[in-house]
Amino acid sequence: MNEVVHTSPTIGSNVEEIVVNNTRFLMWDIGGQESLRSSWNTYYTNTEFVIVVVDSTDRERISVTKEELYKMLAHEDLKKAGLLIFANKQDVKECMTVAEISQFLKLTSIKDHQWHIQACCALTGEGLCQGLEWMMSRLKIR
Numbered sequence: 285m286n287e288v289v290h291t292s293p294t295i296g297s298n299v300e301e302i303v304v305n306n307t308r309f310l311m312w313d314i315g316g317q318e319s320l321r322s323s324w325n326t327y328y329t330n331t332e333f334v335i336v337v338v339d340s341t342d343r344e345r346i347s348v349t350k351e352e353l354y355k356m357l358a359h360e361d362l363k364k365a366g367l368l369i370f371a372n373k374q375d376v377k378e379c380m381t382v383a384e385i386s387q388f389l390k391l392t393s394i395k396d397h398q399w400h401i402q403a404c405c406a407l408t409g410e411g412l413c414q415g416l417e418w419m420m421s422r423l424k425i426r
């Protein structure tokens with residue numbers, strides 16, 4: 285969001301505070317590499333939302349995303365957490381659509397978490413505000 289786009293893999297985590305309409309979001313960006321996944325659960329305590337950024341161009345790894353997604357949602361500490369999925373890289377021709385990703389991840393089968401999927405492009409920031417707005421709308425009804 286009006287900031288330089290970083291392109292190196294995240295090792296460990298970065299934390300960022302974002303304020304939108306008087307709502308303060310504390311966001312932890314966690315590296316997705318396989319070797320880092322076993323430490324994801326150390327971030328779950330007090331997490332209100334999980335944001336999963338899907339590479340919409342990667343048809344091969346979407347099944348790994350699905351596996352990791354359901355493993356994460358089953359964790360005790362994320363019982364009450366909402367789920368925001370960003371279908372990223374929508375600027376790339378031939379990328380998977382939101383509908384394709386939803387279907388593949390079987391999002392409609394998720395009944396025990398609030399969820400939303402949003403098309404986006406991290407390079408331009410398109411779709412990011414809509415994702416944040418969804419989180420804000422969920423905060424109001426709780």
Ligand SMILES: Nc1nc2c(ncn2[C@@H]2O[C@H](COP(=O)(O)OP(=O)(O)OP(=O)(O)O)[C@@H](O)[C@H]2O)c(=O)[nH]1
Nearest residue numbers: 291292293294315316317372373374375405406407
């Ligand atoms: N075309 C396009 N490329 C993108 C977009 N978002 C990210 N990328 C590229 O994808 C690559 C990986 O981006 P990262 O931000 O490092 O990905 P990451 O998911 O944070 O990776 P980890 O930190 O390892 O979990 C970089 O080369 C980015 O420039 C997008 O919306 N469109």
Ligand SMILES: [Mg+2]
Nearest residue numbers: 292293294315
């Ligand atoms: Mg990263």
